[in-house]
Amino acid sequence: MSELSTTTLFDKPDAKLGSQVHAAATIVDGLQINNWDRNVLEELRAGGISGVNATCAVWEGPADTLKAIGDWYQLAAKNPDLMVLAQTSEEIRQAKIDQRIAVLLGFQNTSSFGDDFRMVEVFHRLGVKVAQLTYNIQNLVGGACYEPEDSGLTRFGRTIVSEMNRVGMLIDLSHVGNRTSLDAVEASVAPIAITHSNPTWFVENPRNKPDEVIRAVTDAGGMLGCCLYPLVIGGKKTTLDQFCQMIARLVDELGPERVGLGSDCTRNWDTEYVGYLRNGRWQAEGETKATWPEWPEWFVGPEDFPRLTDGLLKVGLDETTVRGVLGENWLNLFDDVFTGREV
Amino acid sequence: MSELSTTTLFDKPDAKLGSQVHAAATIVDGLQINNWDRNVLEELRAGGISGVNATCAVWEGPADTLKAIGDWYQLAAKNPDLMVLAQTSEEIRQAKIDQRIAVLLGFQNTSSFGDDFRMVEVFHRLGVKVAQLTYNIQNLVGGACYEPEDSGLTRFGRTIVSEMNRVGMLIDLSHVGNRTSLDAVEASVAPIAITHSNPTWFVENPRNKPDEVIRAVTDAGGMLGCCLYPLVIGGKKTTLDQFCQMIARLVDELGPERVGLGSDCTRNWDTEYVGYLRNGRWQAEGETKATWPEWPEWFVGPEDFPRLTDGLLKVGLDETTVRGVLGENWLNLFDDVFTGREV
Numbered sequence: 175m176s177e178l179s180t181t182t183l184f185d186k187p188d189a190k191l192g193s194q195v196h197a198a199a200t201i202v203d204g205l206q207i208n209n210w211d212r213n214v215l216e217e218l219r220a221g222g223i224s225g226v227n228a229t230c231a232v233w234e235g236p237a238d239t240l241k242a243i244g245d246w247y248q249l250a251a252k253n254p255d256l257m258v259l260a261q262t263s264e265e266i267r268q269a270k271i272d273q274r275i276a277v278l279l280g281f282q283n284t285s286s287f288g289d290d291f292r293m294v295e296v297f298h299r300l301g302v303k304v305a306q307l308t309y310n311i312q313n314l315v316g317g318a319c320y321e322p323e324d325s326g327l328t329r330f331g332r333t334i335v336s337e338m339n340r341v342g343m344l345i346d347l348s349h350v351g352n353r354t355s356l357d358a359v360e361a362s363v364a365p366i367a368i369t370h371s372n373p374t375w376f377v378e379n380p381r382n383k384p385d386e387v388i389r390a391v392t393d394a395g396g397m398l399g400c401c402l403y404p405l406v407i408g409g410k411k412t413t414l415d416q417f418c419q420m421i422a423r424l425v426d427e428l429g430p431e432r433v434g435l436g437s438d439c440t441r442n443w444d445t446e447y448v449g450y451l452r453n454g455r456w457q458a459e460g461e462t463k464a465t466w467p468e469w470p471e472w473f474v475g476p477e478d479f480p481r482l483t484d485g486l487l488k489v490g491l492d493e494t495t496v497r498g499v500l501g502e503n504w505l506n507l508f509d510d511v512f513t514g515r516e517v
Numbered sequence: 518m519s520e521l522s523t524t525t526l527f528d529k530p531d532a533k534l535g536s537q538v539h540a541a542a543t544i545v546d547g548l549q550i551n552n553w554d555r556n557v558l559e560e561l562r563a564g565g566i567s568g569v570n571a572t573c574a575v576w577e578g579p580a581d582t583l584k585a586i587g588d589w590y591q592l593a594a595k596n597p598d599l600m601v602l603a604q605t606s607e608e609i610r611q612a613k614i615d616q617r618i619a620v621l622l623g624f625q626n627t628s629s630f631g632d633d634f635r636m637v638e639v640f641h642r643l644g645v646k647v648a649q650l651t652y653n654i655q656n657l658v659g660g661a662c663y664e665p666e667d668s669g670l671t672r673f674g675r676t677i678v679s680e681m682n683r684v685g686m687l688i689d690l691s692h693v694g695n696r697t698s699l700d701a702v703e704a705s706v707a708p709i710a711i712t713h714s715n716p717t718w719f720v721e722n723p724r725n726k727p728d729e730v731i732r733a734v735t736d737a738g739g740m741l742g743c744c745l746y747p748l749v750i751g752g753k754k755t756t757l758d759q760f761c762q763m764i765a766r767l768v769d770e771l772g773p774e775r776v777g778l779g780s781d782c783t784r785n786w787d788t789e790y791v792g793y794l795r796n797g798r799w800q801a802e803g804e805t806k807a808t809w810p811e812w813p814e815w816f817v818g819p820e821d822f823p824r825l826t827d828g829l830l831k832v833g834l835d836e837t838t839v840r841g842v843l844g845e846n847w848l849n850l851f852d853d854v855f856t857g858r859e860v
Contacts (some may be wrong), residue, residue: 290798312671314656325668328655330799455633456673
């Protein structure tokens with residue numbers, strides 16, 4: 175990473191251009207995992223966000239996932255001025271016009287399907303448009319980024335990929351193991367996304383992806399959503415300029431339409447939830463209690479999206495490319511994948 | 518396998534000795550997966566069986582397993598003259614005196630634990646004394662005999678093994694993958710069983726076990742339960758003599774106390790159930806409908822256990838060894854494992 179100071183974020187020679195581009199773009203965040211309420215929705219609106227893949231299940235099985243989705247329906251019913259549950263790119267574009275947030279429900283695991291491939295269509299009909307194949311540890315579908323061994327995509331995993339292709343649910347590889355990721359790209363007849371990770375050449379970390387995996391995904395028409403979670407950017411000291419330089423290099427290497435954002439915002443949670451994310455129910459909590467990391471001062475939540483627009487322009491990306499990265503690339507991918515496939 | 522004719526089963530020069538040994542032995546079957554009712558229990562009593570590891574879950578998750586266990590409590594309540602739900606070897610010995618069947622509840626999968634290691638103690642308290650780590654396909658715990666790739670024992674799998682050791686639940690590797698099996702033997706601080714498989718040198722089949730796995734299990738104080746399911750004995754044409762010669766060789770190679778029986782009886786099911794066993798909910802049923810295999814004429818169900826006693830004596834095993842294989846070895850293993858371990 176370059177050694178530019180964080181103070182660059184406060185120099186805004188193109189502030190006006192930044193505002194214009196930000197206002198014109200349809201901004202879509204590839205992943206947020208907030209504890210959602212009206213305040214959080216207002217943070218997204220303040221950030222100019224029109225669409226978001228909102229995680230509604232991580233370790234949950236089918237029954238608990240139904241409850242979580244029921245909570246989402248309640249939130250939407252109570253905040254119609256601020257949000258709408260959406261299933262298409264068109265609804266996200268409309269949400270921008272209406273100044274609302276279009277929420278696509280998403281899973282960060284396939285535990286919600288239990289052991290039953292039929293649950294893919296069930297949850298798709300309930301509004302789930304994105305599902306990550308595995309979360310941190312081995313599951314019925316395949317290996318994960320923190321599991322020492324990666325089984326590859328299992329036989330059940332192949333059934334799930336095929337069923338997701340059929341109904342038009344976007345496959346996400348962010349927390350998936352590398353071997354399973356490569357298997358999934360090969361097995362899928364639709365493009366695949368990494369909604370919230372960075373390249374390992376930016377920060378070496380099990381949650382980030384080697385070139386081989388990123389290339390496999392983008393060569394097959396998929397996308398990488400660059401992630402702001404402190405762990406995967408190298409901690410809070412990493413600068414906005416460094417983050418945007420990474421994006422510029424990815425745009426150069428992969429093509430402007432293959433790169434997006436997936437902030438991984440974790441707003442409004444208490445520390446208990448980070449323990450749940452780490453341990454689920456598969457192990458007892460360790461002696462050191464898990465805590466949330468500190469975010470960089472230039473990005474603490476959805477309200478800071480305009481800074482990303484400024485930063486991307488500042489590293490020299492043109493307006494069309496910036497609009498693509500900010501969300502329009504996601505819209506194109508959704509249009510492509512959500513139609514479903516014959517399998 | 519040797520080429521002896523099946524007609525040897527009808528020659529019973531030692532029929533009287535066979536009856537005496539059979540009557541004296543405490544007979545324990547390492548696994549049966551019947552559709553249990555009063556008639557099936559009577560078949561076991563006719564076969565002289567005093568204890569059995571009875572499968573009560575294969576693909577079921579926690580909630581469905583609770584229902585299955587509820588059904589068992591009902592069966593026990595309605596047939597107190599024929600059966601008792603048991604948790605110790607002592608209860609099996611008492612059941613022999615009372616001419617009842619002592620049923621140990623068992624799982625052929627760890628799906629009943631869901632993703633929660635705490636469920637091991639929960640189900641143990643409900644009477645589950647044996648659990649196979651995986652059933653045919655990859656699960657959260659590890660790889661399985663019909664999954665092309667074997668992840669080995671996962672991180673969750675290590676938690677489960679440790680918890681089973683702690684509460685005193687016997688680990689079963691019958692349908693488990695070889696790599697996961699070796700990992701489990703290494704991870705476990707208590708002996709482990711293969712309740713119902715044969716060596717691959719007898720019949721080459723994914724459900725049978727290579728010497729390396731059998732040796733690892735028995736060297737660590739565990740046991741192999743020799744299995745009568747047609748698939749793993751080479752089909753219905755295999756003779757009683759061939760089966761008993763296999764046992765004699767295993768007794769010779771592994772020691773007389775390391776070998777038992779796990780018939781895998783599948784009484785009273787319709788053909789739909791074999792489809793469920795094959796496909797669970799992880800794939801759609803294929804074009805060819807699964808059907809039950811034909812059993813050899815010398816062993817079609819629990820009533821035929823006396824023939825095994827005759828066969829084992831006929832291949833030259835001494836009375837003590839035969840009694841061990843028929844059930845007393847299981848009793849000793851249960852005594853050892855069911856006490857639990859400090860982990």
